[in-house]
Amino acid sequence: MDFSLHLLTLLSLLPQSTALWCYQSQFSCDDTCRDPSRWAAQFPSCGGLRQSPINIVTSKVRVNSALPPFSFIGHSDRVNVTVQNKGHSAHFALPPSVQLTGGGLTGHYRAAQFHFHWGGDRRPGSEHTIDGERFPMELHIVHIKAPYSSLAEAEHDMAGIALLAFLFEESTDDHPHLDTVIAALGRVQNNGSSTVISSFRLRDVVPPADSLHGYYRYVGSMTTPGCEQAVAWTVFHRKLSISSRQLDAIIRQCRFWTGQPMTDTFRPTQPLDGRIVYCSMSGAAQTPVVHVWLCVFLVVFWSVMNSHMTSTGFMGEELQDV
Numbered sequence: 001m002d003f004s005l006h007l008l009t010l011l012s013l014l015p016q017s018t019a020l021w022c023y024q025s026q027f028s029c030d031d032t033c034r035d036p037s038r039w040a041a042q043f044p045s046c047g048g049l050r051q052s053p054i055n056i057v058t059s060k061v062r063v064n065s066a067l068p069p070f071s072f073i074g075h076s077d078r079v080n081v082t083v084q085n086k087g088h089s090a091h092f093a094l095p096p097s098v099q100l101t102g103g104g105l106t107g108h109y110r111a112a113q114f115h116f117h118w119g120g121d122r123r124p125g126s127e128h129t130i131d132g133e134r135f136p137m138e139l140h141i142v143h144i145k146a147p148y149s150s151l152a153e154a155e156h157d158m159a160g161i162a163l164l165a166f167l168f169e170e171s172t173d174d175h176p177h178l179d180t181v182i183a184a185l186g187r188v189q190n191n192g193s194s195t196v197i198s199s200f201r202l203r204d205v206v207p208p209a210d211s212l213h214g215y216y217r218y219v220g221s222m223t224t225p226g227c228e229q230a231v232a233w234t235v236f237h238r239k240l241s242i243s244s245r246q247l248d249a250i251i252r253q254c255r256f257w258t259g260q261p262m263t264d265t266f267r268p269t270q271p272l273d274g275r276i277v278y279c280s281m282s283g284a285a286q287t288p289v290v291h292v293w294l295c296v297f298l299v300v301f302w303s304v305m306n307s308h309m310t311s312t313g314f315m316g317e318e319l320q321d322v
């Protein structure tokens with residue numbers, strides 16, 4: 001009741017033409033603004049054929065040898081990061097000195113911001129799902145292809161934006177660097193408020209590129225309106241960890257622009273519509289490598305056992321005695 005009152009007050013202050021959109025979790029959103037199933041009415045791209053997020057079906061991904069590892073630039077630099085509550089999520093602005101190349105993409109991409117998608121009380125909230133499994137949280141790092149400097153400029157290029165996605169899994173131990181992030185979220189509770197994290201290193205959250213050989217790649221869109229279909233998506237195999245204490249804390253920090261608790265901030269998965277999800281070679285090779293080593297081990301084990309048994313005559317005589 002409180003919330004709907006708050007919403008009505010807000011709406012009366014907004015110009016009629018303001019495009020409003022909501023997540024499914026914003027219950028008071030029905031007539032006044034649009035939940036994900038109705039985004040397309042106001043933002044046509046949201047109804048396109050290359051939308052994100054998706055469910056990745058691992059048995060259907062296609063191995064692509066032209067997907068090498070990335071090179072990250074500036075991940076070890078200490079930077080001041082401005083954090084702002086944008087009404088639907090909080091953005092952590094990165095300086096353009098943070099960049100990436102490689103990963104099967106052409107040219108340089110400059111970082112713009114990172115943000116998270118999370119669930120609610122004990123509910124997982126990743127946007128991408130793997131074989132139908134939703135993970136507790138997802139990190140998105142948004143990069144814009146040089147020489148573009150905004151989403152508006154990049155949106156006409158199918159790979160104008162490079163989005164890196166990391167899925168989180170729950171761990172018993174706290175992630176050593178997430179408390180800084182959680183504290184910053186606590187300082188931007190309401191739409192429009194902002195704060196600064198000084199001396200932030202992306203390296204403290206994102207693993208080094210040489211440990212990220214395995215990833216999925218597909219072409220898709222931004223996962224919030226306008227749903228621009230300009231994104232080369234990378235979903236890394238490697239999971240980041242977050243403790244249940246930190247998960248509980250992170251969902252409690254912010255409010256949506258409607259005043260409601262900012263929870264379940266993910267768009268439902270979208271149809272593939274004939275797209276192919278690729279998998280980098282080294283990502284796909286992980287299982288076979290384990291198998292090869294197991295085979296080598298078994299062969300060695302067997303020949304050692306065999307020669308041992310033969311030399312002691314175990315197989316020949318003693319066995320017959322039993």
Ligand SMILES: *[C@@H]1O[C@H](CO)[C@@H](O)[C@H](O)[C@H]1NC(C)=O
Nearest residue numbers: 078079080081196197198199
């Ligand atoms: C970060 O902000 C502090 C305090 O405002 C300033 O002294 C410092 O030079 C800034 N660092 C960078 C890398 O901009």
Ligand SMILES: *[C@@H]1O[C@H](CO)[C@@H](O)[C@H](O)[C@H]1NC(C)=O
Nearest residue numbers: 010020086087191192193257
């Ligand atoms: C959120 O705040 C910004 C100002 O920081 C404002 O421009 C925007 O309209 C607000 N969003 C909503 C939906 O109220």
Ligand SMILES: [Zn+2]
Nearest residue numbers: 115117140223
């Ligand atoms: Zn996102």
